[in-house]
Amino acid sequence: MSSPTFVACLECDLLHRQTQLPSGGEARCTRCGALLYRHAPPDANERALALALTACILFVVANVYPIVGLEVQGTHTSSTLFGAVESLWDDEARTVAVLVFFTTIFVPAAELIGLTWVLVTLRQGARGRGAVAILHFIESVKPWGMVEVFLLGVLVSLVKLAHIAIVEPGVALFSFGALMAFIAAAAAAFDPDAAWKQLETIR
Amino acid sequence: MSKAPTAARSGLLACEVCRLVSHAPPPGSDAYCPRCGAMLHMRKPASLARTWAFLIAAIILYVPANTLPIMDTSSLFGTQSDTILSGVAFLWTSGSFVLASLVFFASVMVPLVKMIALAVLAGSVQMRSVAHPRTRTRLYRIIEFAGRWSMLDIYVVTILVALVQVSTFASIHAGPGAAAFGAVVVLTMFAAASFDPRLIWDIQEKES
Numbered sequence A: 001m002s003s004p005t006f007v008a009c010l011e012c013d014l015l016h017r018q019t020q021l022p023s024g025g026e027a028r029c030t031r032c033g034a035l036l037y038r039h040a041p042p043d044a045n046e047r048a049l050a051l052a053l054t055a056c057i058l059f060v061v062a063n064v065y066p067i068v069g070l071e072v073q074g075t076h077t078s079s080t081l082f083g084a085v086e087s088l089w090d091d092e093a094r095t096v097a098v099l100v101f102f103t104t105i106f107v108p109a110a111e112l113i114g115l116t117w118v119l120v121t122l123r124q125g126a127r128g129r130g131a132v133a134i135l136h137f138i139e140s141v142k143p144w145g146m147v148e149v150f151l152l153g154v155l156v157s158l159v160k161l162a163h164i165a166i167v168e169p170g171v172a173l174f175s176f177g178a179l180m181a182f183i184a185a186a187a188a189a190f191d192p193d194a195a196w197k198q199l200e201t202i203r
Numbered sequence B: 001m002s003k004a005p006t007a008a009r010s011g012l013l014a015c016e017v018c019r020l021v022s023h024a025p026p027p028g029s030d031a032y033c034p035r036c037g038a039m040l041h042m043r044k045p046a047s048l049a050r051t052w053a054f055l056i057a058a059i060i061l062y063v064p065a066n067t068l069p070i071m072d073t074s075s076l077f078g079t080q081s082d083t084i085l086s087g088v089a090f091l092w093t094s095g096s097f098v099l100a101s102l103v104f105f106a107s108v109m110v111p112l113v114k115m116i117a118l119a120v121l122a123g124s125v126q127m128r129s130v131a132h133p134r135t136r137t138r139l140y141r142i143i144e145f146a147g148r149w150s151m152l153d154i155y156v157v158t159i160l161v162a163l164v165q166v167s168t169f170a171s172i173h174a175g176p177g178a179a180a181f182g183a184v185v186v187l188t189m190f191a192a193a194s195f196d197p198r199l200i201w202d203i204q205e206k207e208s
């Protein structure tokens, strides 16, 4: 009992009839202007998978190497992102440590691994274990992944530290830059409607 | 403007997860999306009450977030406590005008504007306002997206604590203001997520 030809605006509830869009086009609500849906090329989810896989690798690099190093009076210190979370935790700033861990490590990792898993299994024509739950989860945590805000925060702290010490941007800083771009590209390429339709047929 | 063809008027429910439009079940029974199994709601449940609750909590915490230090620096030259604003002032006086403006905008303006905007949105729905529905919907769309940038200062503190704590010449510790500030960001995000912009349009149709 579904009406697949209709799409409702999530911001004003106006009902629209779904139409075929030109390549690269997007449909907006005629009443409030909210985005309704985009044109997705047939290979959208293939591309999303390639981008998500690349982002997974970048995520590992970004978390293994130090983000930034500091040299003061001949002593060198550096920290990875997880190391930074640990320092906050040890510094009794537990709430902040949890918040940073959640928004910069847990959510981006869960999103990337989840999306990759769903797309890999769909590509093989199978319904991956927990695919529906994973897509629900990705949708609900989406606003909490803040890699791009974190990156800007690192740049601001670099400038602040440059007043007191010699700062050396680490490998992870560049990896985070690339990670941000690939997460955005994977999210833009991903066609959830096609994924849901495909999941519906595999039962 | 009256009798716009909405999903609600047509007896349809839109899934907020996979966007499938399906027929609403008889009133009183729970509805689940036939495609993805998500729970369906005509409107977000208890939208206004939840928005106000999160918003008021955020407004209360905004005071310690701005008055308590977010960072304590101790060095050979003594101890210094930094609030959000004194951090901005430091950047400004040291000549980093662009960064000072950026941090001021992200940490002070964004949360403030977001809280005012949410109060205006929730208040206008409560008072059954029919003015500028399109502008109010656009305002909601902007604040929902922009709020995340307020986390900027939390990340700055994180990096500074991690790098300077271990060195010998100085040490930086996170202050109680950082937790309060983080809580403000989280609470305003919950408040924005609780608000249902479709309520703006429901009044529009009833009053016209």
Ligand SMILES: [Zn+2]
Pocket: A009, A010, A011, A012, A013, A014, A029, A030, A031, A032, A033, A034
């Ligand atoms: Zn609309």
Ligand SMILES: [Zn+2]
Pocket: B015, B016, B017, B018, B019, B020, B033, B034, B035, B036, B037, B038
């Ligand atoms: Zn659904």
